[in-house]
Amino acid sequence: MRSRCASFLLAVALMAQAAPRPATAQQIQLDNLPGLPEAEQQDPGQWRTPEPFEPRGRSTQANPQAETEPEPILLPLRPTRAQLGTDPGEYRIQGQFRTAEFSLLLPEAPTGASFTLTAQSAIDVLPERSEIRVSVNGTPIGTVGPNNFDAPHSDVLPVPDGVLRAGRNVVTLDVRHVHRVFCGPDAAFSVWTDIVLAESGVEVMPDALGTDPLSFLAAAGAELGRSRPVTIRTSGASFPIAEAAPVIARVGDIFGGLPPEIMFEEYYTINEGPPQLARVTVVPSGEMAADLPQFRRGGDGAIVLLANSGRYDETGALLLEALPAGETGNWPPLIEPGGPRALSDLGIADIEGRGRYVNEAVPFRLPRNWLLMASQRAELRLDYQYDTDLPDGALLLVKVNGTTIRLLPLDEAEAAGRDLDTLRVPFAANLLHPGINQLSFEALVPGDPPDEACVPRDAPIFRVDSTTELVVPRSPAMSVPDIRRVLEDIRPEGIGMSEAAQASLSLGILPQLAAVYASPRTDPEAAATRPPRLTVGIPSDISSMSGDIVQGNGSRLQEVLLTNVVAQTEQVDAWEGVNADRWWHIFYDVDRAARLPGEIRDWFLSIWRGPESELGAWLDGRAAEAMLIQPDMRTQDPGALWLIVRPGFDPKQVVASLAASHERFEGPTGQVSLFSMETGWSSWHASSRPLGLHEPLTFANARAVVGNYVTITPGRYILPLFTLALFSALVGMGIVLLSRRDRRR
Template identity: 30%
Template sequence: MKAVRAFAIALLMPSGAFAQDTDNPTIQLAPMTPSAPVSPSAPQTASEASEDTGEAPRIDLAPMTAGEGQPAAVAPPEPLDRDGAGPGLPGETAAASLPPEGWLVALSPSAQNIPTEVRIGGSMPTPRVFRLSGEEADAAFSLTLPEGAPPPTELRLSLRSSVNVLPDTSTLAVQINGTDAGVITLDGFGDFSEKVIETTALVPGVNSITLRAVQAHRIFCGPDASFAVWTEVDLGNSGILIDPATIPLNADGFLAAMKAQVARGGAVEIVADETTDAGLIREVASRVTHLLGGAPRLEVIPFYAMQSGPEARARIALISADEPRASVRRGAGGAVVLQVEHVGDTGPDISAMLPDSLNAPNVPMLAPGEVTTLQALGSADILANTHYFRRDIDFRLPDDWLLLASQKAEFNIHYGFSAGLAQGALLLVKINGETIRLLPLDRDGGEILPPLSISFRANLLNPGINTLTLEMTVPGDPPDLPCTPRTTDMLVVLADSNLNVPPSPKMQQADMLRGLSRVGGASVVVPNASASSSALLAFGALLQPLVADDVTAQLNIVSLDTVGLVPTGQTEVTRRMLQDAVYPSLASSGALPSVAEPVPASPGFRLAPAAGGQAASPAPAAPAPASAAADRALGGAGSWVSQKLAELRAFMLPGAVSLEEWLEGKSGEALLLQLDPDTPNDIWLIAGPNIAMTDLARQVDTFRRSARSDTHVQAALLQADRTWITWSEMRRPELLEPLSLRNMRTVLGNYASWSPLTFTALTLILALLSIIPALLFVLMTRRSGSRT
């Protein structure tokens, strides 16, 4: 066991869902009297200096080198001094020197998978900066105070608003645990400025913070003006200050210290040596990531690494010991340290210290053949009060659901809108990005309308994740003047609106997303990688299985030198094509390995004299002309057959494109592949050189969680703008249940829709075969009649 009895860790922030998605809003279609805003009574104070670099969070790994590998002339720093531990009390100190300033415990968004592109409502286009866009927008946050620490009386918010926001009528209302805490006038333009709310509503444990922004444009009115008014919250400088001396040495105190570490832009350190089990490191990294939310910066460092920068406020130490156990200690400089002692690859149960806090539930399952309300899909009444509004409602269909023919699904919408909306106001209803109905909102408003049934093609839906979108646009009236203050709500869609999707026989079409949705951190494989590989750590921390069943899946991550391991199945794609797609700069510079040059003929040689002369090596035999001609003929026939098969496939499956043709001229940051039908749950990821592993893991997770209009994917290319384009081989659907009279019509419809020409050709062949017995019968009866 090491002489080092070390240290602890750092963690990040939780996530959940916007308050407007879970709480039923008060609906008002008739005029109401606006309430007067209440200004905060507390004066502004300076916030704690932020050391945030503004860089996107990523996992950085220090080299896992042992202390004995260092030069003898430089004595390694004594880890016991760094940890503040005495010889017999690892990780403890009698008088730890605590910093005099307070620690900031930052706000954490309650939503998981917050969009990184600007949207009406909440988004995070910049890491650790939350944006509220639109005339009205609200978002929920959480703040965890350790038990035993005195509750703070001030909530600090670092804010800035767009210059388009009119301060006279723009406010930010703050609620703490359901209690109104104050209203802030949105008059801060340019740099972030601190606003302080005095409150007595904060309590030990988890606190709910709700921010509701009302923002008016100075000049214009309409959908474009909705995007032009926004307020941003700097999460790294928003929260509460706590005295580090009052932080208890338990799970709550450790979580508070981790959040304080992340709030100032620091990384969470995991201290371990090179012999530490990779699975244990990944488990700790995964729990830290999901407990703090998002993608915190994690660093795996050795015990003898030099300390650089400010002292960490939280740290995790993985220490080899005689028995597995976990405890929280106080380190030097006041750091709160989670000490995880393990025996080989067996670690203690750390669920109490690092609970596996996946805040957002899985996408709700919609049962085909049953009416499912929006409330059952996790959506309360939807209220819209901006001139542009969009709400996405995700739901999941079973993996063995497949309808490709003309069956109809139904969406029954129960909605109402305000009277007097500008001419041209519209509500678009979309399924997986395709509009299924356009509803006018400029007539017959002022009340809740009877439910409206909207039928749409069921083949717009996919197995797995789908999205129902409600999108409203209301022109300005007039567009070149500020919007007139409203006293009624513009649109409401009630939670009893429902979807009805027809059932299908159990069928599947090849799709790598089924396997990808089952990939977790433990099923990620990197050939020839070390235990602390950045790819293993990043994917192990960020990926969790979306579907829990007995099916096992594996994600293999390869780079330039291991691209040859990728199975290509029945495609004709080559290693060079795959390299060109992800390493275009190397391909253009000629750095990639080229085809080997022809080997020159070997020179003659002699080793011993022979009777009648010398024994010389035989001259290289030239290929026989007949043999060469035969080889060429065979190769030509093979090429001709391949060409004709490709032409037949293109005729039978119009629109089908080979992978080689699809890859031509394309390049990106990474390429996902599943080309071997014999191993459908074995996914391969070719990682490019210009993307960090944390970013790539996040992009892969977003890809598998997102509904798309294209499905049955076998290849996906991540482009430089962080969007995915996909390719499908259009493999034949497979029936997973016995064919019967009950399901025969639907099964035949799926095959006919998959390839109409193939289905028609088979039908004609069956018709011809059925004629043969009739012809034989006619011929036989004629012969027998002629004899008589």
């Protein structure tokens, strides 16, 4: 009896182990690769729905349709531009008046569709006066009230037939936030709405996702929306990032925003969690097929893109034919120096600022060999107007690359409500630099009263006309070593990873970086004589570097990456910096007064060595999660960059910031640039950077060339000039003394 009981218990245990797991259990996924048994091949057009487990002799008749009908799949929103400092699964819309655009990929044009928006707003938002207007492909479909404060909530809006189309759809959210208690610039930083991307979009049935390129891209977008990477399956051998870059870049251009996260797996993989919707499988080079690339249905129901190893251009062309590239990767317009360029020439319409805090930016580019570092002047010819009845103290700050060049009052009643005469605003040309620059208009309007919700105002606070012109002086073709300059030339084949990093970091960072730098050059001057390289490493790799930058600073650089970054808890002050550049500000700013002796000392030192500090002093008190470094800026290998990532740190935000640097000026520059989640990039420029002249020296450019040399290394010229002046003075005194002696005789 005891033996029978033991046998029965053993049989029950074996049955429990053999029973299928729920959706979160491990699944062995088999793709229909060449050479696999026929039983593992699935009909290319058949969606396979896993059948529920049912013990023999039992039947659950409660709801048979619920067991057999597949559930709909939500095709989620994806931001068209990467957002820094936020959870990748959410998109924050912050401010009083904001517009955000998202991409939505659909395999076909649905009928009777509904759009789901899942969001959560700050408790400071006044829902009665706030709203989110939703438009799809330019057609308004409804308005949602931001009244979900405790947790995300979903609102469903019907979409009229004919609005959604197969392929890429643009979803626009026009958000208006009103603070429930306060009114003013500071209140704008306390009102926000977080869009939950994985739960916002349009639902489709699984059978709408066929085995075609558009369905594959839509399914891959759904994977990314779930914060899951796109999987590439290989035979286990090393994967050639440079060869696969066209496919990776194709997916990145289509989805926009943060380049897709890539994960590498072997063919027969045990997968935990829900079945995949889409993946890429690379056929080994020894089993290449002539009919590839093509799409198949995997054993788990996923849409599998089969591609021949080493022939990724064909795969990229297949995806490109299905969905052309979007406009998310366009660089800012190029300004040719030497003459006035209107904003309308850059494709920019009138700029209208709404709300109590406004920051409207105009990015543009200058040629990569443009360089003026001395006292030359550029000019902004501003055409603008502002609204009537603005409270006292309203200001408009005009900035170039974050530096205020003019502070304009907006509270003068006699000038309000009409077009003003063109205002000429000269500024130092050395505020500009080669590559991406930014002209911005920042308005601060006090509350009236400040302790109540703002009174609705339909008219814009200010308007900058598209006739506004920017005049940039010409420059000799010169350059200095710079991280930004090297990054402009980086190509996927030049991206690699050190051996130490391969053991500590995910290989998925390589294809993400390849997607960032896979788009073709837009600047004809960007041809490098020697292909640059970007190597991903960890702090221990710094000790193996050689060059004038790391020499003597290796341990300090490693210490920065091993020091914990302290989160900043300071309250945002919108008025900070308005009068920060005024000399009299030190009389009531205790912190600045304490820094004054050090600033005076640095000013005297800069007369000899230039405006930059030493690297060791600059690194004091700093901490970072990642670092871009140019180890050698002179003769050995100036085109070699290292991206050092702290082990255990998720590099998604680093990749997002590098992707955003194509369109924003706040990116890595100089020779050492530190990245932290709190502050973004902070850069150090070496004072001994060698200047390069890329055109013959003539009388026309001699002044600008000499000015650049004197500015970057003043010590080399001040001492000879001082010696020459002293020698001339002594000679003059000698002549005077000799002439007096002659007179006495």
